[in-house]
Each structure stands twice: as C-alpha cells, then as structure tokens.
Amino acid sequence: MVTQADAENEDRSGASSIRRTVILLRAVAQGGDRGRRLSDLARETGLHKATASRILGHLVEEQAVVRGADKHFALSRDMQHAMGLPHSISHLRAQARPLLADLTDQLEDVTLLSVRSGYDSLCIDRHVGRWPLQALSLDVGRRRPLGVGAGSLSLYSWLDDAERAQIRSAIAEEMSAFPKAGPERIEELAAQSRAQGFTYLPDFVVPGMTGIGAPVRDRNGAVIAAISIAAVGDRLKGERGGKATALLLETRDRLEARLKGTPLAATGEEST
Structure with a gap:
C-alpha cells in the first residue's frame, strides 16, 4: 500500500528530476546548432557530470536532443519545432x-x-x-x-x-x-x-x-x-x-x- 508520505516523496523526486531536465535543456538550447559539450553543460548547470550524462542519454533516446559526431549535444529538429522554433x-x-x-x-x-x-x-x-x-x-x-x-x-x-x-x-x-x-x-x-x-x-x-x-x-x-x-x-x-x-x-x-x-x-x- 502506498502511503501519503510515499506519494509526497515520489512527487518531490519527480519534481527534482523535471527541474534538472528543464535546466539542462535550456543550457543545450543556448548552444544552437553547434551544440555544447557535456563538460560545459555540467559545469554551467551545476549538475554532476554523470547526472548530466544520464539525463542527456534519456533526452537522446526520446529524440529531444541529438549527439553529434563531435560529441556535442544540440536540440533535435523535432524539439525545435515543438518549441515553436523554425526548422530553418x-x-x-x-x-x-x-x-x-x-x-x-x-x-x-x-x-x-x-x-x-x-x-x-x-x-x-x-x-x-x-x-x-x-x-x-x-x-x-x-x-x-x-x-x-x-x-x-x-x-x-x-x-x-x-x-x-x-x-x-x-x-x-x-x-x-x-x-x-x-x-x-x-x-x-x-x-x-x-x-x-x-x-x-x-x-x-x-x-x-x-x-x-x-x-x-x-x-x-x-x-x-x-x-x-x-x-x-x-x-x-x-x-x-x-x-x-x-x-x-x-x-x-x-x-x-x-x-x-x-x-x-x-x-x-x-x-x-
């Protein structure tokens, strides 16, 4: 049985994850099409490099972020379109x-x-x-x-x-x-x-x-x-x-x- 305390803890954990993801997405977006390196993203957002890497991995899986051959991360074209940004x-x-x-x-x-x-x-x-x-x-x-x-x-x-x-x-x-x-x-x-x-x-x-x-x-x-x-x-x-x-x-x-x-x-x- 899930108690109210368990639900509240889960909500806090979920909110924290969402907050970290949004902060990271904003930092990625600032790199434009050139993208940004993992080390720079981790330093700017204050996230541990392993945490930033894990979140970016999920975002890549969801096709919100792409990882280039140069290991730079950038918003995907679909994500840009969803945010109201033109593909052009x-x-x-x-x-x-x-x-x-x-x-x-x-x-x-x-x-x-x-x-x-x-x-x-x-x-x-x-x-x-x-x-x-x-x-x-x-x-x-x-x-x-x-x-x-x-x-x-x-x-x-x-x-x-x-x-x-x-x-x-x-x-x-x-x-x-x-x-x-x-x-x-x-x-x-x-x-x-x-x-x-x-x-x-x-x-x-x-x-x-x-x-x-x-x-x-x-x-x-x-x-x-x-x-x-x-x-x-x-x-x-x-x-x-x-x-x-x-x-x-x-x-x-x-x-x-x-x-x-x-x-x-x-x-x-x-x-x-």
Missing part, C-alpha cells in the same frame, strides 16, 4: 551572419538576430562591436516576452490584432518585470513602429541603452525574424541614430534578398 533557424543564422558582422563593423556596436518562439523572442545570434562600452544585456539563447526590446517588438508589431491581443494577455504577468513595458504602452509602440517601418526604443528595457530593430520577411511577406542594434549612451540618438537606422534597414533588405534568392520559406524546410 540554422539557415537563417548562416545567411544573416556575414551581414550582421558587416553592420557591427560599421557601427562598432552590438547587432542581434532574433526569432519568435511561442510568446517569446529568442536571440539566436549576437555580434559584439569594438566600441569600449557595449550593450550586452541580451545574449544568444536568451528570451524576452514579445514586445520587450527592439528586436522583440519587431516580431510583435506586425502580427494581426487578434494575435497581438492574445500575446498581451498571455504575457501580462511577465511584463510586470519591465516597468516601461505595460500592455498599453507596447501596443502604442507597435503602432508607431508599423508607421515608421522600424522599432526605436531609447532607455526602454535597460536605462541608458537604446535599441533599434527591423522585421525580416520571407518571400510571402511573413515576418520570420528581426535584426536589431543596441548601444549605450547617445550613440543611437540624434543624427548618428538616423544613420544607424538607415544602415540597419539596408542590412535587413540585403538579408531578405538573400533569403528570397534561396529555397527557404517560412514552412520549416531547410534548403540543401
């Missing part, structure tokens, strides 16, 4: 990387590539510039609620009214962590962004930091990603901010041209 994410990153690197070289500030993942935006690439002070509040693998941040707002603003309303309702509690990002304010900024064709957020997420973002569309006109730039102080304000915006939009246009010139579409299919 590696192709998108590859197409955007040289363009963002060039933009970073010109501006000397941070450039970012983000995609939608459920009700969040997910940073999938970041380039750090040469200017002594860099805006490093968002790293690869980091999520923010849709609408919070220049790239995130670019992913949110061009959705239809019903979908934006659903998102605002779903993430209302998360938005409370960002004092300037209430639902009404996000909607005002979205309308402003659609009118001007880009997002502009001075001193919004982090005091003293400005972000500018632009939506990236596929050949069917659907927004599949966002590119953005971030800088501290006044570097993205005034005349320099206008020049930076022009360069960002030019980079976005070049990226869209590259994407439309390949078999890539917003269907989740990889080009070969």
Whole structure:
C-alpha cells in the first residue's frame, strides 16, 4: 500500500528530476546548432557530470536532443519545432551572419538576430562591436516576452490584432518585470513602429541603452525574424541614430534578398 508520505516523496523526486531536465535543456538550447559539450553543460548547470550524462542519454533516446559526431549535444529538429522554433533557424543564422558582422563593423556596436518562439523572442545570434562600452544585456539563447526590446517588438508589431491581443494577455504577468513595458504602452509602440517601418526604443528595457530593430520577411511577406542594434549612451540618438537606422534597414533588405534568392520559406524546410 502506498502511503501519503510515499506519494509526497515520489512527487518531490519527480519534481527534482523535471527541474534538472528543464535546466539542462535550456543550457543545450543556448548552444544552437553547434551544440555544447557535456563538460560545459555540467559545469554551467551545476549538475554532476554523470547526472548530466544520464539525463542527456534519456533526452537522446526520446529524440529531444541529438549527439553529434563531435560529441556535442544540440536540440533535435523535432524539439525545435515543438518549441515553436523554425526548422530553418540554422539557415537563417548562416545567411544573416556575414551581414550582421558587416553592420557591427560599421557601427562598432552590438547587432542581434532574433526569432519568435511561442510568446517569446529568442536571440539566436549576437555580434559584439569594438566600441569600449557595449550593450550586452541580451545574449544568444536568451528570451524576452514579445514586445520587450527592439528586436522583440519587431516580431510583435506586425502580427494581426487578434494575435497581438492574445500575446498581451498571455504575457501580462511577465511584463510586470519591465516597468516601461505595460500592455498599453507596447501596443502604442507597435503602432508607431508599423508607421515608421522600424522599432526605436531609447532607455526602454535597460536605462541608458537604446535599441533599434527591423522585421525580416520571407518571400510571402511573413515576418520570420528581426535584426536589431543596441548601444549605450547617445550613440543611437540624434543624427548618428538616423544613420544607424538607415544602415540597419539596408542590412535587413540585403538579408531578405538573400533569403528570397534561396529555397527557404517560412514552412520549416531547410534548403540543401
């Protein structure tokens, strides 16, 4: 006979296992398609190497994680799809990387590539510039609620009214962590962004930091990603901010041209 104490102990053990698995999955996801080594995953999550290896083994068996020939672990394509990530994410990153690197070289500030993942935006690439002070509040693998941040707002603003309303309702509690990002304010900024064709957020997420973002569309006109730039102080304000915006939009246009010139579409299919 199973007692209440036995059931409670089993619940605690199960919850602990779930917690470790989720923490490990998040760490794996931060490696993108390149994957991450077992030793790095164990160190970052605080798990014993044997424990991390056992959990990863189960995740590989369940086809949530794949283990490459280089012994790096990465999310499987099916898992990415289940999490709301497009199968084409590696192709998108590859197409955007040289363009963002060039933009970073010109501006000397941070450039970012983000995609939608459920009700969040997910940073999938970041380039750090040469200017002594860099805006490093968002790293690869980091999520923010849709609408919070220049790239995130670019992913949110061009959705239809019903979908934006659903998102605002779903993430209302998360938005409370960002004092300037209430639902009404996000909607005002979205309308402003659609009118001007880009997002502009001075001193919004982090005091003293400005972000500018632009939506990236596929050949069917659907927004599949966002590119953005971030800088501290006044570097993205005034005349320099206008020049930076022009360069960002030019980079976005070049990226869209590259994407439309390949078999890539917003269907989740990889080009070969």
